[in-house]
Amino acid sequence: MGIFTAASNVLEPDDTPMTVRAAIALINQVRAEISGEETTGYDRETQFCIDWFDEFGMDESTSGAAIGMAQAYDIGLDDLQKSGVVSAQAGKTRLLRRDELQSDWSPRADKRLTDWECVQHLARVMESPDGGMDAAARLYSEMGSERGEAARMLAYRLYDICERRDRAKEAQVWNMLAQEWPALDAALIRVEDESRRRSSENQGTLGDGLPGWDG
Structure with missing residues (x-):
């Protein structure tokens, strides 16, 4: 435009x-x-979540609809539950809300990591009173460059869906995250520099304590 x-x-x-x-x-x-x-380019679970979010937003629908949608990506409802992206109970399915996600989640520890989780947790941390930019940057750093870039593109995609579907409240979340991404990149550099500095200091301290160390 x-x-x-x-x-x-x-x-x-x-x-x-x-x-x-x-x-x-x-x-x-x-x-x-x-x-x-x-x-x-996204993992299969994330592709499902995008389709579901486009169709239903964060609302629930029938598990039959979820199963049919998941079959397009050759995954089952059980796979989606184990990945930690949906809730399926009593014949109803919906995407997990950000306030239902684990507060101590780490992409390094997640054995079924998805791009959807990465972007949702970034938004969760940015929104949280206990989170903020540096906390989000530390999480961003753990994701690695490939997952981090996927999360960035997904944030833009979700904002676009919200705009098209007239979901103003959810659009604010993704608009905020998209606008803050340059600041998140800057915070990432700061956080990683600080991590390298601490690692270097720790190695120096360890070296000072070794017998025969002259440095």
């Missing part, structure tokens, strides 16, 4: 002026194509 609005005139292939409606339609088409390509 920024490219379109910066130009004084946008032309169709036949050199006629492009209407605003046509420009928006083109933007939405490309965005949908990009979103589809992004989705295929």
Whole structure:
């Protein structure tokens, strides 16, 4: 949209002026194509969660609907429960809310780590009075570059879904996280620098205590 609005005139292939409606339609088409390509790069559980979130948001629906949706990714409802992304009880299924997630969760300790969990926990920590930027940065650091980048792209994707589905409250969460990502990157550098400094100091202290150490 920024490219379109910066130009004084946008032309169709036949050199006629492009209407605003046509420009928006083109933007939405490309965005949908990009979103589809992004989705295929996530783990299967996350792909399910994106589809469910698009269709139902954080609301529950029938477990039959969940099973049918999961089959598209060759996973079962039991796999989703073990991954810690859904609640399935009494024939109803829904995505777990952020306030239901483990407060001491660590991506390094999670044996069934998903991109969905990574972005949800980042949002949870950013929202929490006991969390904040540095706490989120420490979690971000544990995810590694690949999972961290997936979480970043997923935050944008979820905001886009909320905007399209008119889910204002949830959109605020993902808009906040997307806007804070540059600050999160800066905090990540600070946290990792501090971790390296402490590691270096600890090694120096250990070396000082070894017999025959002259350094």
